[in-house]
Amino acid sequence: MTHANPLAPEAVVAVVGTGAMGAGIAQVAAQAGHPVKLLDNRPGAAEKAVEGIRAQFAKMAEKGKLTVEAAAAAGARLQPVSELAELADCALVVEAIVENLEAKQKLYADLEVIVGADCIFGTNTSSISVTAIGAALKRPERLAGLHFFNPAPLMALVEIVSGLATERAVAETLFATAAAWGKTPVHAKSTPGFIVNRVARPYYAEALRLAQEGAADYATIDACCREAGGFRMGPFELMDMIGHDVNFAVTNSVWRAFYNDQRFLPSLLQQELVDAGFYGRKNGRGFYDYREGAAKPVAASEAAQPVPGKITICGTSTVANALAARLAAAGVAYTQQVSADGRVAEADGAVLYVTDGRSATRRAAETGIGNCVLLDLALDYAKSTRLALAAATQAEMAAVNAAVGLLQAAGFQVSRFADVPGLAVMRTVAMLANEAADAVNQGVCSAAGADQAMRLGVNYPQGPLAWADQIGVAAVRDVLANLADSYGEDRYRISPLLHQAVFAGRKIHD
The missing domain is CATH 3.30.750.190 (Transcription Regulator spoIIAA)
Structure with a gap:
């Protein structure tokens, strides 16, 4: 548990990169009371972002979520700037620039000679190693991940990611600051995918495998995940919404980062969509057809049968x-x-x-x-x-x-369904729990942090580890063992943490 103090409200926060994520983070910081400087290398982008955020504050005032005075004050705290030198007085610099290691390293290396010794660097990277970004710095201990989820003003979760060199006090200050901003922070270690992007992979991967094996059609698998599993969106509609170019790239990134671990193996089915340019909702075709006049898919349901006699x-x-x-x-x-x-x-x-x-x-x-x-x-x-x-x-x-x-x-x-091992919801939940258990076992996060991250970061109806406790860890272990036996793949190997819970006769959260 963190005991650090958050940054004082008068502490100046800078956001570099004013796309959707950067603008959202700036909005959160300004609403929390900080003077916020926005910088973007695209001419006029920072000014446009400030206008957009002020418009959001005005809308919030119209809806009664902020007073008119509070909205005006929050908007007044936003300042577009055009040079890195103007960030010299900042206590925290958050970057939300392109997902490129060299670009992030150069930005923070340039900032090191501008800002004060106590300035904290918070990268919003979702996929690049915090340790690797910090490696180019003279003082990598001041850098940590401050990973918001889109849209930042609405999503509660923030992953506080410590690289190998990150000072604990820096991570704790960011944790306390995120909490003061009204967010729910969780600590994580800098490993591929951090918590959410790592643990979420089976939600897509198992559905893709089921479809490839002809277990059921996309709409039926989606409906079962929603109506039986309680997930807000089925995996195929969710991938279509995210965009296959993005979702497939993240899967590939995590897979490569784990040295081609079969648990994160990308799907040929999704590769085909990417190759075809069928990215999902953004361009009209993905697993589903979003073009005008296209028929809306319907889940397959069995025809009515009489009530059994006994x-x-x-x-x-x-x-x-x-x-x-x-x-x-x-x-x-x-x-x-x-x-x-x-x-x-x-x-x-x-x-x-x-x-x-x-x-x-x-x-x-x-x-x-x-x-x-x-x-x-x-x-x-x-x-x-x-x-x-x-x-x-x-x-x-x-x-x-x-x-x-x-x-x-x-x-x-x-x-x-066709007679596939584990059906849809069971095998998906078992694999989500297994991946969360491995993240905990490897010191990436706590069990409570893993569950909190998945509920708040991707809106799962229940944390995977709490779900495993509800089903019974022995039952989850058996499902994974039987899947491993059915497929003969390392993909379904059982996390040592699950084994330990079974052998000890305890729940994971005990």
């Missing part, structure tokens, strides 16, 4: 209890029994389990239960509106239809 809810797991409550609310009759093997329900011959990372076909072969039907993970089975399932190749169609009918009677839209 429904049995098995055990008292979260899933079983939710099914029982939903059936009761719908006035559907069922019986209950204990669950000896993890099954959650039976319906006219079908036996339903939550996926454990094996395919339904493999599970059927290993258990001798031919009519094996697997359910995907849901954030909250009591409230979810959609659920994915997969059936064993051996399963009789009547049994599969009975399983669909049971879930429909409980109020779910049902999406049937």
